[in-house]
Amino acid sequence: MYKIIRKKVLNPTVVMMDIDAPLVARKAEAGQFIILRVDDAGERIPLTVAGYSREEGTVKIIFQVVGATTKKLSAKEEGEFICDFVGPLGRPTATEGLKKVCIVGGGVGCAIALPVAQKLHALGCEVHSIIGFRSKDLLILEDEFKSCSAKLTIMTDDGSYGEKGVVTAPLKEAIEAGEAYDEVIAIGPLVMMKFVVATTKPFGVKTTVSMNPIMIDGTGMCGGCRLTVGGETKFACVDGPDFDGFLVDFDEAMQRGSMYGEFERHAYEDTCNLFKEARENG
Amino acid sequence: MADLKMPRNPMPSQDPKVRAHNFEEVALGYTEETALMEATRCLSCKNMPCVSGCPVNINIPAFIEKVREGEFEEAYHIIHESSSLPAVCGRVCPQENQCEKRCVRGIKGEAVAIGRLERFVADWHNAHSNEHPSIPEFNGHKVAVVGSGPSGLTCAGDLAKRGYKVTVFEALHLAGGVLVYGIPEFRLPKAIVQKEIDTLRALGVDIETNVVIGKTITVDELFDMGYEAVFIGSGAGLPRFMGIPGESLKGVYSANEFLTRSNLMKAYREDSDTPIMKAKSVAVVGGGNVAMDAARTALRLGAENVYIVYRRSLDELPARREEVEHAMEEGVQFKLLNNPTRIIGYNNPDDKRDPKNGCVIGMECLKMELGEPDERGRRRPVAIPGSEFLLDVDCVIMSIGTSPNPLIKSTTEGLSVNSKGGIIVEEETGKTTREGVYAGGDAVTGAATVILAMGAGKTAAKAIDEYIKNNK
Numbered sequence: 001m002y003k004i005i006r007k008k009v010l011n012p013t014v015v016m017m018d019i020d021a022p023l024v025a026r027k028a029e030a031g032q033f034i035i036l037r038v039d040d041a042g043e044r045i046p047l048t049v050a051g052y053s054r055e056e057g058t059v060k061i062i063f064q065v066v067g068a069t070t071k072k073l074s075a076k077e078e079g080e081f082i083c084d085f086v087g088p089l090g091r092p093t094a095t096e097g098l099k100k101v102c103i104v105g106g107g108v109g110c111a112i113a114l115p116v117a118q119k120l121h122a123l124g125c126e127v128h129s130i131i132g133f134r135s136k137d138l139l140i141l142e143d144e145f146k147s148c149s150a151k152l153t154i155m156t157d158d159g160s161y162g163e164k165g166v167v168t169a170p171l172k173e174a175i176e177a178g179e180a181y182d183e184v185i186a187i188g189p190l191v192m193m194k195f196v197v198a199t200t201k202p203f204g205v206k207t208t209v210s211m212n213p214i215m216i217d218g219t220g221m222c223g224g225c226r227l228t229v230g231g232e233t234k235f236a237c238v239d240g241p242d243f244d245g246f247l248v249d250f251d252e253a254m255q256r257g258s259m260y261g262e263f264e265r266h267a268y269e270d271t272c273n274l275f276k277e278a279r280e281n282g
Numbered sequence: 283m284a285d286l287k288m289p290r291n292p293m294p295s296q297d298p299k300v301r302a303h304n305f306e307e308v309a310l311g312y313t314e315e316t317a318l319m320e321a322t323r324c325l326s327c328k329n330m331p332c333v334s335g336c337p338v339n340i341n342i343p344a345f346i347e348k349v350r351e352g353e354f355e356e357a358y359h360i361i362h363e364s365s366s367l368p369a370v371c372g373r374v375c376p377q378e379n380q381c382e383k384r385c386v387r388g389i390k391g392e393a394v395a396i397g398r399l400e401r402f403v404a405d406w407h408n409a410h411s412n413e414h415p416s417i418p419e420f421n422g423h424k425v426a427v428v429g430s431g432p433s434g435l436t437c438a439g440d441l442a443k444r445g446y447k448v449t450v451f452e453a454l455h456l457a458g459g460v461l462v463y464g465i466p467e468f469r470l471p472k473a474i475v476q477k478e479i480d481t482l483r484a485l486g487v488d489i490e491t492n493v494v495i496g497k498t499i500t501v502d503e504l505f506d507m508g509y510e511a512v513f514i515g516s517g518a519g520l521p522r523f524m525g526i527p528g529e530s531l532k533g534v535y536s537a538n539e540f541l542t543r544s545n546l547m548k549a550y551r552e553d554s555d556t557p558i559m560k561a562k563s564v565a566v567v568g569g570g571n572v573a574m575d576a577a578r579t580a581l582r583l584g585a586e587n588v589y590i591v592y593r594r595s596l597d598e599l600p601a602r603r604e605e606v607e608h609a610m611e612e613g614v615q616f617k618l619l620n621n622p623t624r625i626i627g628y629n630n631p632d633d634k635r636d637p638k639n640g641c642v643i644g645m646e647c648l649k650m651e652l653g654e655p656d657e658r659g660r661r662r663p664v665a666i667p668g669s670e671f672l673l674d675v676d677c678v679i680m681s682i683g684t685s686p687n688p689l690i691k692s693t694t695e696g697l698s699v700n701s702k703g704g705i706i707v708e709e710e711t712g713k714t715t716r717e718g719v720y721a722g723g724d725a726v727t728g729a730a731t732v733i734l735a736m737g738a739g740k741t742a743a744k745a746i747d748e749y750i751k752n753n754k
Contacts, residue, residue: 023498037455043547043556044455068555084455086492216542216556219453219494220687221463223521223536233523233530238688252530255640259532260557 002036002085005058007078010140013065014108015074016050022057024087030115031093031210031242034059035218037084038072045069046215046225048112048187048241049088059087062111062140089218090241093185093208098125102174102181103149104167104196105131106188107138112210113187114141114148121148128179129153130170132192136161167192168199175203183208186245190257194250207245211236213257227253285322290392298611302581305467305550308608309373312402314354321350323387324394331384332396337737338371338436340364342381342396349399358407361400366439366482367432367736369408369474370461372401375733376602408477417486421445423750426509428495428690431459432732433515433723435482436739437746442485444747449509450487453494456546459517460724460732463546464538466575468582472545496689501697501719510753511718511746514705515739518724519687523680524567528625533559533642537568537576537681544579561677563587565645567622568681569594572729574605576679577614588614589673593621593650593663617673620647621665625678645673686725694719704728712742713749720746 006018024034033048051060065074076082093116101120105113110131121127129145132155139161145152153170154162163170171184184207186196193209200207215225218237225236230247234240294310295301301308312320324346332342341360348357361368377383377397385393425441427434430452438448456462461475483489493499495516504512521536523529540558543549547556564580566573569592580588590609592599595618599606610616626644630636649669652661686703696716698706705714705721712720722738724730 023493027498041548041553041555043554072555084492086453086455086494087498089494089497216539216547217454217463219497219689220519221517221521221684222539222542223523224539226523226530228530233525235520238520249530252640255532256530258637258640259559 001081001083003081004076004078005056007076010062011138014062014111014138014140015065016060016062016111017073017076018053018056018058018060019082019085020057021059021085021087024059024085025052025054025057028052028059028088029092030095030119032088032090033212033218033241034061034085034087035089035215036061036073036082036086038069038076038082040083042072042083043069044084044216044218046089046212046218046237048210048212049115050111051115059085062108064108086218089237091239093119093210093242095120095123095125098123098182100126100179100181101128102171102179102184103127103129104171104184104186104188104192105129106167106192107133108140109188109192109210110141110145113185114144116185116187117145118148126150128174128181130155130167132156132167132188133161134158166195168195171196172199175200175205181205186210190250190254193245193248194254197245197248197250201246208242209245209248211241211243211248211253213253214259227256284325285319288319288323290323290395291316291320291398293395293398298608298613301468302578302612305582307471308468311405312398314406317349317399317402318352320395320399321346324350325386327386331386332381332394335381335384336364337380337733338364338740340381340400345403346394346396346399349403354403354406355411357403358411361403365736366436367478368400369404370432370470370478371733371736372397372399372404373470373474374465374731376731378603380733408474414484415481417484418443418445420447423447424449424509425511425513425746425750426451426504426507427513427515428501429453429459429515429517429723429725430457430479430489431515431517431723431735432461433735433739433742434459434513435479436736437513437515437722437743438487439482439485440740440743441746442482442487444743446747446750448487450489451493451495451499452489452491454546455491457489457491459515463542464572464575466541466545466579468578469575494689496693501690501694501716505718510750511720513712513739513742513746514690514714514719514721514725515723515735516687516690516725518684518729519689519703520685521680522683522685524622524682526622526624528627528642528645529680531625531627531642532640533561533677534625535559535677535679537566537572537679538684540576540679541572541579544583550579550583558583559677561585561675563589563675564677564679565589565591565617565622565673565675566679566681567591568683569599569601570681570683570729571601571605573679573681574601574609574614576681578609578612580677580679581612581614585677587675589617589675590614591617591620591622591645591647591673593619594660595619595652598660617647619650619652619663621650621663622646622678623648623670626672642676642678645675645678646670647673684724684729686728690725702728710741711745712738713745718749
């Protein structure tokens with residue numbers, strides 16, 4: 001059993017938790033992920049590490065409530081336990097030799113982009129961050145990004161905070177203005193990463209994306225997390241989760257990601273009180 | 283005197299029509315009466331050919347004699363001396379190719395049903411015995427075992443019996459390896475696996491779940507922690523795919539994923555949060571035991587048509603005959619001498635957001651014929667040009683094997699693997715190229731059987747014992 005040491009609601013659908021998992025905290029690096037199970041009937045879900053404290057022995061996770069499992073998890077309080085927590089899995093984000101990097105984060109993806117930005121900053125790399133959200137209410141981690149970025153651009157779809165528009169607009173401007181990034185690291189929804197790649201590719205700026213597909217064991221056994229990278233079948237759990245964005249087949253990944261869409265929706269509706277009330281009331 | 287006239291006693295089993303729709307165990311097991319009768323068929327041969335056919339060398343005639351005398355608990359003790367998992371082996375061993383193949387009664391007639399008797403004895407013990415094995419005296423040495431599948435559990439059990447303090451590290455949340463994620467409930471009830479694991483715990487073996495050796499803890503760190511030897515039984519790894527178009531469509535599974543969802547995550551039960559596709563027509567590609575398990579699971583999940591698509595003929599099917607027969611009885615349809623060429627997905631040209639886009643709607647196959655034998659003597663399947671046809675399926679399960687798990691190799695220095703990724707070991711000892719590290723099971727051989735993995739675990743336990751004693 002793994003204890004929830006801290007819990008903080010970051011925005012209406014995004015929750016942060018510090019989980020007591022000393023063995024995982026000892027080894028975790030930015031870019032790696034963990035797999036957890038909330039309770040005995042629960043499914044195994046992968047979450048990319050949003051931070052860790054080696055001294056305290058905790059691992060930080062930040063997740064959006066999207067389905068039955070994240071709903072269940074978000075209902076757990078400080079001091080309560082979850083049943084399984086294993087990791088760190090996958091390869092850490094490669095940071096060696098990088099002098100100037102643009103981090104592009106979208107939505108809850110910003111939570112896992114942050115430790116990468118922090119690590120690069122600590123290594124003396126010049127970090128420019130572009131983080132995007134649908135609106136001001138969904139904004140998370142602004143201060144944290146500020147303190148590790150030489151330059152921070154915040155974008156919202158509706159213009160309620162920062163600049164109005166998508167993350168690729170300031171990215172393109174920066175590259176066109178001559179910012180010589182060694183690498184762009186994009187973490188967010190698949191469609192965002194796809195458009196980041198479409199933006200950087202014409203300029204030939206190396207772009208790394210973090211993939212978080214459906215998986216079960218996370219150790220290279222089930223093959224559920226497979227994706228096509230440069231025409232080859234790769235497994236996100238052991239070969240990734242970071243991949244060369246120019247080579248990833250995003251359309252295929254998006255299609256695979258929707259495999260259990262129906263199931264998730266039903267399961268979520270079953271657990272969500274709002275839906276229940278709506279049904280009961282007619 | 284053995285009864286030479288009596289035919290082999292059949293295994294009572296659930297009616298195929300009924301069992302095709304439930305996850306209860308198919309084979310029901312011998313009653314005491316049947317077991318006593320079957321035991322009288324054994325000739326108690328002096329040279330015991332059956333024992334040499336057993337990868338863990340169970341003293342078969344001795345345990346059968348105890349069954350004949352009605353001393354079932356004593357029979358259990360004889361089996362347990364050599365096998366840590368009797369109730370498992372009695373169910374999933376391919377006895378027809380091992381002990382029973384060498385049985386003298388099989389030369390002119392039918393072999394003694396050794397596997398069924400083993401299962402009976404183990405089940406009798408589990409139902410009647412309350413005795414707990416006492417923890418052997420600690421000899422002062424610690425050994426780490428990586429993976430809690432058949433090889434790891436056997437190695438752990440044998441070392442614990444010799445007085446070692448053994449810790450088994452398991453990556454998943456549940457111990458048992460392939461016995462819990464791979465083999466379905468209807469062939470090996472999970473309560474039985476749990477019972478065998480409880481027996482090991484009673485011997486003093488510690489099992490740490492949720493620890494991925496190579497990630498959470500490295501092999502080097504295990505030595506730093508005071509373990510004097512490490513056994514790697516991390517099992518099969520990445521599933522293989524054919525490399526044909528369409529393998530990433532929605533509705534294409536590896537057998538590992540499909541079975542893990544159903545067996546480990548209990549996706550077949552209403553109360554499980556883990557989803558699994560309830561397909562109408564399923565094609566399972568491959569002809570091994572895993573393919574049979576996947577096909578029979580798909581049937582139980584409610585599929586109307588389940589096909590085994592295999593490129594050779596019935597005679598070459600690598601699965602156990604019994605599994606093939608069970609699958610056929612239950613209604614699995616065998617598409618033999620067929621080879622898939624591509625999987626076809628739905629595509630709505632008018633609506634890019636149609637959720638059905640990318641779902642499997644069929645699989646194209648090519649008919650095959652058998653040509654010249656290959657280097658292993660199996661006749662090579664040759665495609666018949668122009669024989670393409672479309673199989674109407676909405677789910678495809680690839681069951682064409684796995685390659686060994688890459689995790690440990692990539693984080694352990696001095697551990698050599700062969701071209702296929704299997705850890706290289708000395709066959710007689712399980713010794714790897716790294717001192718103090720031993721390995722066995724699918725991590726070494728690639729996909730094989732439970733009992734071969736157990737044999738490897740046993741061999742390694744003996745070698746580890748000698749290594750540590752000599753190192754004193």
